[in-house]
Amino acid sequence: MVKCSICGRRAVYTSRTSGHSYCNRHFTDYFSKKVRRTIRKYQLFRPNDHIIVAVSGGKDSLALLHFLKKLSRYSPRWKITALLVDEGISGYRDITIKRFQEIVSDLAINYEIVSFKEELGYTLDQVVSSKHGKEYLPCTYCGVFRRYLLNKAARKIGGTVVATAHNLDDIIQTYIMNIIGNDWDKIIRLAPISGPATHPRLVRKVKPFYEILEKETTVYAIINNLYTGFEECPYARLSLRWYIRRWLNELEEKRPGTKYAILNSLLSILDILSKKTNLSLNEEIDTCIFCGEPSANPICRACDLKTRLSSIELNPDAHKRIDELKHLFTNKYRILPITKQHYTT
Amino acid sequence: MGIKVKVLGRGTYEIEYRNGMRVSDVFKKLGLLSTEYVAVRNGEVLIEDEKVNDGDELVLYAVVSGG
Ligand SMILES: [Zn+2]
Ligand SMILES: [Zn+2]
Numbered sequence: 093m094v095k096c097s098i099c100g101r102r103a104v105y106t107s108r109t110s111g112h113s114y115c116n117r118h119f120t121d122y123f124s125k126k127v128r129r130t131i132r133k134y135q136l137f138r139p140n141d142h143i144i145v146a147v148s149g150g151k152d153s154l155a156l157l158h159f160l161k162k163l164s165r166y167s168p169r170w171k172i173t174a175l176l177v178d179e180g181i182s183g184y185r186d187i188t189i190k191r192f193q194e195i196v197s198d199l200a201i202n203y204e205i206v207s208f209k210e211e212l213g214y215t216l217d218q219v220v221s222s223k224h225g226k227e228y229l230p231c232t233y234c235g236v237f238r239r240y241l242l243n244k245a246a247r248k249i250g251g252t253v254v255a256t257a258h259n260l261d262d263i264i265q266t267y268i269m270n271i272i273g274n275d276w277d278k279i280i281r282l283a284p285i286s287g288p289a290t291h292p293r294l295v296r297k298v299k300p301f302y303e304i305l306e307k308e309t310t311v312y313a314i315i316n317n318l319y320t321g322f323e324e325c326p327y328a329r330l331s332l333r334w335y336i337r338r339w340l341n342e343l344e345e346k347r348p349g350t351k352y353a354i355l356n357s358l359l360s361i362l363d364i365l366s367k368k369t370n371l372s373l374n375e376e377i378d379t380c381i382f383c384g385e386p387s388a389n390p391i392c393r394a395c396d397l398k399t400r401l402s403s404i405e406l407n408p409d410a411h412k413r414i415d416e417l418k419h420l421f422t423n424k425y426r427i428l429p430i431t432k433q434h435y436t437t
Numbered sequence: 438m439g440i441k442v443k444v445l446g447r448g449t450y451e452i453e454y455r456n457g458m459r460v461s462d463v464f465k466k467l468g469l470l471s472t473e474y475v476a477v478r479n480g481e482v483l484i485e486d487e488k489v490n491d492g493d494e495l496v497l498y499a500v501v502s503g504g
Contacts, residue, residue: 094486104482113484310475310500314482319498321445337501341472 105311108348116315123312127159127300134284136298137253142171144251144295146242147203149176149188151313151320152257154195156301158316160255161199173249177238178207180215184325191320206245208237212398220327224401230327233397240394244385246295258299261306264354265336272332276365277388283362291377291386305351438492442467444474446499454491461485463495473500 094103096115103113107122114122131137145160147153157174164170174196178185189205196203209215219225219233246254263282270278286297301309313319328334343350379385380392387393442463443449452466460476460483474497476483489495 093488094484102481103484103487106484106486116482307472307475307500310498311482314475314477314498341470341501344472345470 104315105308109352119311119315123304123308124159124163126303126308128163130284130302131300134298134302136255136285136300137167137170139167140169141252142173142250144173144175144242144246144249144254145201146246146254146256147174147176147192148257149185149192149320150257151318152259152301152306152309154192154318154320155309155313155316156255156257157195157201158199158318159312160300161201172201173251174201174203175242175245175249175251175254176203176205177241177245178205178209179234179238180208180217181325181327182215182217188320195318195320204245204249206241208241211241211244212237212394214401216327219401222401227400228397229330231331231333234327236393236397240385240392243293243295247293251295254295254297256297256299257301257309259301259304259306259309260351260355261337261340263299263302264340264351264358265333267354267358268336268340269332279358279361280365282358289377291379293379293384294377294386303355440489440491441494442497443495444469444497444499454489458489459485460487460489460495463489469497474498475500 094106094113095101096103096118097112098118099115101115101117104116105119105122106113112122137143143160145153145157147157157172160170160172164172174192176189176192178189193203207215208219214222216230216234216237220230225233242254267279267282270276270282284299284302286294310319340351340354377386378388378390380387380395381390382395383392385392385394389396391399439454440452440458440463441449442452444467450467452463455462461471463476464471464474464485471485476485476487477496477498478489478493483489483495
């Protein structure tokens, strides 16, 4: 039996980088200390915050909800609301909603559910199977619409901050994906806290599990009875993320510490980028001319995708013309923060 | 007797027990990465170095979930 490095009881987790093992109780302490350190270091929350916890129904977001509820004992002025976005993925989402409602009721947390169907007019399944819904991978539609609705709903509920359960693994996967895509303006958004650019309709976003491994959120979820059974999103395997995740896990297995090393690399580049003068991080965020929501461009990504999904039959020339106009409009008002370097052979 | 392993989301497998076998050997036998699963026996979380016994029933929880 492997023993806890602190008390000698049976260990449930070993940190492969430090070599320390922890029992149930000391794992919880280790986990909690790590998250509280992140919260403190990046000043994620304020004493009067109304925290909207973005819940997917999976173990990570339920672990975050559970953790913040426990932590709120020390922040009596916090208000916590769980917000679930129902994308409308049959066979996947139906199961998790029921379990979500049981858990929020056990934790005595208020909740709201917003659905793609009600807010956009179509479920993700309908988007993906529609005539124009093949332009991007399902995860692109899902990600764009989720972020859009999350902000909109959080603001309507009166939230002052949105906490998402992105863990270290999620963050470094996105980092690698954006390195491949040469998308440095997206990498800037991988900081533990959103900003400093603001918009009156944009709710601040924070990632308390920034330094927590996915394996650790899993252990936390299991020992706290939050693991809801295994439901993999049916679209997950279509994404580039799936391959990168696998590759990072294989690498971590052979070279423990790789994931933390990549996170450190991200933190360094975030620091470098924040000092880069032509990168106007403090610039005002645009307002979408269609929907009035905050946007990086004059037309937000959600509205852009919605027009592409439009059922209006246009000939290819018309689509081309619309793209040109969008491009023209975008470039007139926005100077790309970073000039992408293109290497061609 | 052997070891019965239920991998959530995948199915149930029977593997042969060998002396001194550990959780990490069970992962290897099934071709799984220890970074991607957490093993549980009788409701208790096991670390990879934990020894398994003949006749054990393990449940493997996937670390990788779809969101
Ligand atoms: Zn202990
Ligand atoms: Zn818009």
